[in-house]
Amino acid sequence: MWRKAILLSLREKKVFTVFTLIYMTLIFLTSLFIDLGLDGQLGQLAWYFVLIFFGVSLFLSLLYAWILVSRKRRVWATFKCIGYTNKNILVLVSGMIFFTTLVGFFVVIEVLFHYAAAVAYLTQASIVIEPKVLIDLVPVVTTSAIFIGVQILAFFLAYRKVLKVRPIIALKKVGE
Amino acid sequence: MSSNKDLMIEAIDVNKEYRRAGAIIRALADVNLKIRSGEFAVIQGPTGCGKSTLLNVLSGLDLPDSGRIIFDGENIARATEDRLSRLRRQKIGFIFQDFNLVNTLTAIENVEAVLWPTVLRQKEIENRAITALRDVDLLDRKDHFPVQMSGGEQQRCGIARAIIHRPRVILADEATGNLDPESEKQVMDLLQKINKDMETTIIFVTHRDLSQYGTKTIRMDKGRITKVQ
Numbered sequence: 001m002w003r004k005a006i007l008l009s010l011r012e013k014k015v016f017t018v019f020t021l022i023y024m025t026l027i028f029l030t031s032l033f034i035d036l037g038l039d040g041q042l043g044q045l046a047w048y049f050v051l052i053f054f055g056v057s058l059f060l061s062l063l064y065a066w067i068l069v070s071r072k073r074r075v076w077a078t079f080k081c082i083g084y085t086n087k088n089i090l091v092l093v094s095g096m097i098f099f100t101t102l103v104g105f106f107v108v109i110e111v112l113f114h115y116a117a118a119v120a121y122l123t124q125a126s127i128v129i130e131p132k133v134l135i136d137l138v139p140v141v142t143t144s145a146i147f148i149g150v151q152i153l154a155f156f157l158a159y160r161k162v163l164k165v166r167p168i169i170a171l172k173k174v175g176e
Numbered sequence: 177m178s179s180n181k182d183l184m185i186e187a188i189d190v191n192k193e194y195r196r197a198g199a200i201i202r203a204l205a206d207v208n209l210k211i212r213s214g215e216f217a218v219i220q221g222p223t224g225c226g227k228s229t230l231l232n233v234l235s236g237l238d239l240p241d242s243g244r245i246i247f248d249g250e251n252i253a254r255a256t257e258d259r260l261s262r263l264r265r266q267k268i269g270f271i272f273q274d275f276n277l278v279n280t281l282t283a284i285e286n287v288e289a290v291l292w293p294t295v296l297r298q299k300e301i302e303n304r305a306i307t308a309l310r311d312v313d314l315l316d317r318k319d320h321f322p323v324q325m326s327g328g329e330q331q332r333c334g335i336a337r338a339i340i341h342r343p344r345v346i347l348a349d350e351a352t353g354n355l356d357p358e359s360e361k362q363v364m365d366l367l368q369k370i371n372k373d374m375e376t377t378i379i380f381v382t383h384r385d386l387s388q389y390g391t392k393t394i395r396m397d398k399g400r401i402t403k404v405q
Binding site: 001004007008011012074075078079080081082083084085086088166167168170171 | 228231258264266289290
């Protein structure tokens with residue numbers, strides 16, 4: 001079922017792309033500010049930003065869960081008609097949310113690796129004198145882990161909404 | 177042949193009321209009905225006569241206010257939601273008026289989706305979906321998305337989805353309501369073939385006169401069964 005959740009995510013191109021980009025930006029910024037906070041730069045301000053970003057990620061997860069369940073109510077109702085339990089649908093919905101965050105995380109890692117490679121090249125060519133890693137891996141992994149943890153609340157919301165989807169909706173005419 | 181005619185679904189003294197805009201509407205009034213295994217039952221009646229409510233109640237999508245629904249020997253009128261989901265997955269196939277295919281999935285994926293929550297391997301699921309699509313003569317369209325198919329093709333895809341798990345009963349609610357006469361005939365012929373070849377019980381709800389396709393016609397009016405022939 002997890003693989004099918006990935007398939008459904010990838011087919012929802014617009015929503016998937018938009019949320020992946022937002023998650024990517026959030027993971028990048030949160031990691032950056034954690035890195036700055038650990039280095040003692042920006043003082044308390046860095047940690048305030050980190051808290052704000054976690055709050056935004058929570059809001060985002062809830063919004064994503066709400067969109068996935070509400071916009072596709074008819075699909076989930078049809079799935080219930082053909083024998084899906086609430087748990088089956090929850091696996092699909094949470095899989096879609098989880099996969100989007102995970103892709104956002106890997107894109108950030110990819111960007112950071114490319115940045116490090118570019119800086120290393122420029123250092124070798126003596127264009128850049130002081131090589132610097134933009135963000136350490138630890139803040140990025142920590143951020144992503146916390147983001148995924150925050151999503152448990154979104155899964156809970158999704159489950160409550162999935163429970164409310166009555167299979168009978170599938171039998172009503174479109175627009176009824 | 178008579179051994180195959182055992183009772184598939186039985187409705188006993190079923191009542192169902194709705195409250196709409198303050199008024200109480202009696203959708204089903206003391207309905208008693210027997211559908212035997214292998215029958216092609218056409219439930220016919222004007223709009224608002226309670227035929228769709230009856231279908232919903234027979235399939236466990238809706239609960240009756242009183243009475244019993246015996247589905248393959250089991251009273252489903254008070255079954256849990258999970259039990260009903262499993263029952264639908266194992267024994268019931270649905271065909272919808274609006275096809276209800278997932279637009280982001282191809283024809284074969286839409287058919288396969290029924291078996292995703294099962295323990296079957298992907299290869300086995302794919303093989304079954306191919307067989308189902310071949311049965312409805314839609315194999316050449318297996319990689320097409322619903323928007324790339326005509327109404328008739330989408331409904332045939334819906335039928336393939338309804339038969340992939342070899343259900344004992346297929347329930348169709350106005351399944352030809354959105355089709356032109358030619359596609360309607362194709363779909364009805366196909367359902368008749370499935371009924372004969374697979375011995376699947378079919379309950380077909382319609383407001384039109386399609387009794388020539390059924391082995392049993394049930395006429396309804398104002399929540400009551402007025403005639404069974």
